[in-house]
Amino acid sequence: MTATDTIRARFQCAFPGFDLDVxxxxxxxxxxxxxxxxxCGKTTLLRxxxxxxxxxxxxxVFGESWQTDDIVRPVHQRPLALVFQETHLFPHxxxxxNLEFGYRRIPARERKIGFDHAVRWLGLESHLARMPAGLSGGxxxxxxxxxxxxxxxxxxxxxxPLSALDLASKQDILPYLERLRDTLAIPIVYVSHSTAEVARLADHIVMMEAGRVVAQGPLRETLAGTDNPFRLEGxxxxxxxxxxxxxxxxxHLALFSFDGGQLWLRRDDRINPGDSxxxxxxxxxISLALVEHSDQSIQNLVPATIDRIDPDVDPGISLVRLLAGPTPFLSRLTTRAVDRLGLEPGRKVWMQIKSVALVN
Incomplete structure (x- = not known):
């Protein structure tokens, strides 16, 4: 990545009992x-x-300096937009x-997003005449x-942005955020402590702890690492x-094909053959077996090779990283099971996958 196609951010600030250094x-x-x-400092970094x-x-941002050791652009001189937990819509x-308030203040020649496009992307066509008080949280x-x-x-x-919403409202708005991710050329930095939201929406992840970055990188690769500092989460x-x-x-099943195998998951009315x-x-x-066992209730049996084995937080538990073709998986096993099965890097095994969850 070059300076013109990246966002570089280096900040230090201190508070009583906490300091940020990223x-x-x-x-x-x-x-x-x-x-x-x-x-951990997520919102402080965003601010x-x-x-x-x-x-x-x-x-x-894109090679343009917004802050240096000598010059700091105030927020109104940074071409960015903020979305908070609270919407702060004008109630009157x-x-x-509400939509036109900011739109009209952008010179026509500088507008990159049309009014009708934004309305359509967010599904607001039938809401334009409504007042904020009559809208749901989503x-x-x-x-x-x-x-x-x-x-x-x-x-x-x-x-x-979804933390103040109930579950139904979150499920309602997530598809619109996915649409923005897949449609917009505008980068989005999204603060969350919800693994479900991150799994569904993010392409890249920055993991923070006590004001420091402890891991970062493409989402799939970062989550699949046994050195991921959040690997100990349930x-x-x-x-x-x-x-x-x-x-x-x-x-009522759907067959999901990935680079390395196939998995059955529960059919969802939203998905059809050919959908990504x-x-x-x-x-x-994920449990592991040395041979294929077809006489059982688990339907997803995938051959894999052990890549590495690392201790988990509990000395009685191990985290096993496996590869099905080029695709990584993680399995949490008792260390006793690892020893009794003779598991080690390079060993061929069968993954017995009890559950697969569609996240989009």
Whole structure:
């Protein structure tokens, strides 16, 4: 990556009992997730990038300096947009006028996103005459995102935009965020502590702990590493990208094909043969066998080769990284089982995968 197609951010700032010290190079496309437990510094880093938090350091976006050791652009001089947990819509203006508020302040020649495009991307065609008070939480957040896009930003920053929503509203808005990820040329930095949101939306991940970056990189590769500092979480696992290649209508199943094998998952009315999808397989849902056992209830049996074995947080547990073709998987086993089966790098095994979850 070169300076003209990356986001470089280096910041240091201190608070009582906490200090932030990060140095990042982020891709200038797709969604980058800032991920970690509450209090790790995700929002502070986002505020530094926006110019809302005083910090020493530098920031360049597409080769353009927004902050140096000598010059700091204030937030209103940074071509970015912010979406927060709270939507901050103008209560006295309807949806159309809320959207037009920022749009009209951008000279026509500088507009990169058309009004009708933003409305269509966020599914707001039938809501333009409504008042904010009459919208659901998910609808208000979609208006806030559309309003941010209509300022034609070079960078979109989102601070846990779904955390204030109930589960139904989150499920409603996630497809719109996926559409933006797949459609926009604008990079999005997305703060979250939800592994489900990150798994579904992100292309790149920055893992933070105590104000420091502890891991970063493309989402799939980073999650599949046994040295991932969050590997000890109960939902540690891998993401797979592939296609739906067949449907088994009588049994309500769909066949997912990836580079290295195939997996059956529960049929979802949203998917059809040929669709590109993303699925998640958790480490706790993979057991290993030395030979193929077809006389069992587990239907997903995939041959693989052990890549490496590392200790987990509990000395009685091991984390095994496997390769099915070029595709990595993680399996969490007791160390006793690893020893009794004679598992070691290079050993051929069968993965018995109990559950596969569609995440988009």
């Amino acid at each position: 140095d990042l190079t982020l891709p200038a496309t797709g969604i980058t997730a800032l991920f970690g437990h509450s209090g 530094c990038m926006a110019g809302l938090q005083s910090a020493s350091g530098t920031m360049t 203006l309807n949806v159309r006028k 609808e208000r957040q979609r208006v806030a995102i559309a309003r941010a896009l209509l300022t034609s930003p070079k960078l979109l920053l989102m601070d846990e 939902d540690a696992g891998v993401l797979l990208e592939g296609h739906i290649t067949d449907l088994d209508e009588p049994w 999808v993303r699925v998640q397989v958790l480490a706790r849902d």
